Amino acid sequence: MESFVKFMQTGKELVIKTTSQGLDKASEQRWEAAVDSGGRGEYAAALTMLTRLGEDVRSAHGGTPHGPDAAVLSLCRSTTASLLRQGGRHDLAHGLDGLAYGTVAGDDGAGVDHGRIDPVRAARADALIGLAADNLGLLRFRASARLLDRARAQLSGQDGQTPERWASAEPVDWLTHGRCRLRWEWVGAELGLYSGDAAAGLAHAEAADLLVRHLADTSDVPARYRLKTSLIHAAALAGVGETEESAARARGVVVDAGEHGLMPLEWAALSLLAGTGAASASEEKRHRGLRATLIGKGMALTRAE
Numbered sequence: 200m201e202s203f204v205k206f207m208q209t210g211k212e213l214v215i216k217t218t219s220q221g222l223d224k225a226s227e228q229r230w231e232a233a234v235d236s237g238g239r240g241e242y243a244a245a246l247t248m249l250t251r252l253g254e255d256v257r258s259a260h261g262g263t264p265h266g267p268d269a270a271v272l273s274l275c276r277s278t279t280a281s282l283l284r285q286g287g288r289h290d291l292a293h294g295l296d297g298l299a300y301g302t303v304a305g306d307d308g309a310g311v312d313h314g315r316i317d318p319v320r321a322a323r324a325d326a327l328i329g330l331a332a333d334n335l336g337l338l339r340f341r342a343s344a345r346l347l348d349r350a351r352a353q354l355s356g357q358d359g360q361t362p363e364r365w366a367s368a369e370p371v372d373w374l375t376h377g378r379c380r381l382r383w384e385w386v387g388a389e390l391g392l393y394s395g396d397a398a399a400g401l402a403h404a405e406a407a408d409l410l411v412r413h414l415a416d417t418s419d420v421p422a423r424y425r426l427k428t429s430l431i432h433a434a435a436l437a438g439v440g441e442t443e444e445s446a447a448r449a450r451g452v453v454v455d456a457g458e459h460g461l462m463p464l465e466w467a468a469l470s471l472l473a474g475t476g477a478a479s480a481s482e483e484k485r486h487r488g489l490r491a492t493l494i495g496k497g498m499a500l501t502r503a504e
Contacts, residue, residue, distance in 0.1 A: 226252065226271045227374070230278070237282050238423040240462035243497030245282060249275045265306055270318035273302040277322070277329045284329070285463060286499035289336030296333055300326035321375035324353035328379065332386045340394040347387060354380050365410055373418035381410055381424060388431050397438035404428075404435035422459045426452050430468050437475050446477040453482070462489055463498070 229252045237245035253275040260268045276299035280292035303322045331346035351362060354376065365380050384407035391400025411428045414420050430452045436445035449468045456465035469486035472478035478486065494500055 223267060223271065226256065226268075230271060230274055233275075234278060235421075237278070237285075238421075238463065239460050240466075240493050240496050240498065242282055242493070242499075246279060246497065249279050264302075267318050269303050269306050270322040273299045273322040273326060276302065277326045280329050280333070283499055284332060284336065287336070288499050289333045291499075292329065293333040293337070296326050296329035300330065302326075318375050320353050321379050324350045324379045325382070327353065328382050328386055332389070335386065335390055335393055338393075340390065343386070343390050347383065347390065350379075350383055354383060362406065365406075365413075371414075373414065373420065377410075377414045377418060377420075378424065381407060381414070381428065384410060385427065385431050388435050392435060392438045397435070401435040401439050404432040408432055422455070423461050423464060426456055426459070426461065426464050429455075430464060430471065433468070434471055437471065442475060442477065445475065446472060449477075462493060465489060466493060 229248065233245045233248035233252065236242075236248060253272055256264055256268055256272045256275070263269075264272055276295050280295035280299065283295070284292040300323060303319050303326070306319050327346050327350035331343045331350065334340075334343040334346060362380070362383070371377050371380075384403050388400045388403035388407065391397060391403060407428045411420055411425055415425070429448055433445045433448035433452065436442075436448065449471045452468040453465055453472075456462070456468060466486065466489040469478065469482055469489065472482055473486055490500065
């Protein structure tokens with residue numbers, strides 16, 4: 200499928216939206232709608248949408264689809280895993296991410312542009328990054344690091360670009376490369392923080408900040424990705440003892456997430472404030488209220504959360 204670029208003029212600001220080559224347009228839009236629902240905290244709706252899309256792909260292309268269809272099915276599974284992981288269910292997410300990887304592990308992506316746009320390779324990277332996050336949550340730090348190394352190889356492309364060059368490289372497709380590269384930096388930051396290497400965590404968080412600004416020059420990076428990048432940076436700052444700057448950045452995420460209706464990110468930012476002892480009484484009350492609301496919308500929160 201030919202890619203297209205849609206220009207939307209809003210005042211003096213030109214917003215560029217891209218749709219990926221290789222993926223079926225209708226399937227991609229359905230997947231993105233599910234991701235949007237999850238970002239707003241509509242977990243039950245998002246999980247239902249992902250399940251139905253996966254069923255439709257299997258119905259149309261069989262139990263073992265290939266190429267872009269396999270990529271869509273894999274993304275349905277890894278996105279479902281991501282929604283479970285947000286509630287602390289890394290154990291359940293682990294199996295789904297493994298299934299997502301298996302869906303595209305042996306697929307050569309026949310008929311797909313293997314240059315800057317390759318949905319099959321991106322789906323493999325997405326699943327590997329998810330597995331790295333799952334293992335991180337299960338305190339398997341070495342396994343997480345190995346999986347990130349494997350994901351990096353998928354994202355480096357034929358020119359062998361290293362993560363250090365991602366923020367200055369030529370423009371890439373948002374869905375199949377930019378989004379995955381950003382997620383790679385997020386999990387790298389979290390791995391550094393959880394494994395006791397706060398400096399490495401901060402380096403990844405700063406790299407994610409640079410990358411999201413670079414990507415925003417050529418793509419309409421969704422607000423939830425920009426805000427999560429800022430939240431990861433706030434957590435990394437707390438990890439190196441910059442508590443005041445961390446709290447200020449986290450409060451910025453609370454405000455912006457609230458304005459965009461991104462309840463999970465607002466709740467996560469308030470969780471950071473509460474966890475570092477910086478939350479006010481009103482912020483703690485809002486945190487408890489959001490937790491109850493998200494559970495009511497289907498978020499699979501564990502008691503520890």
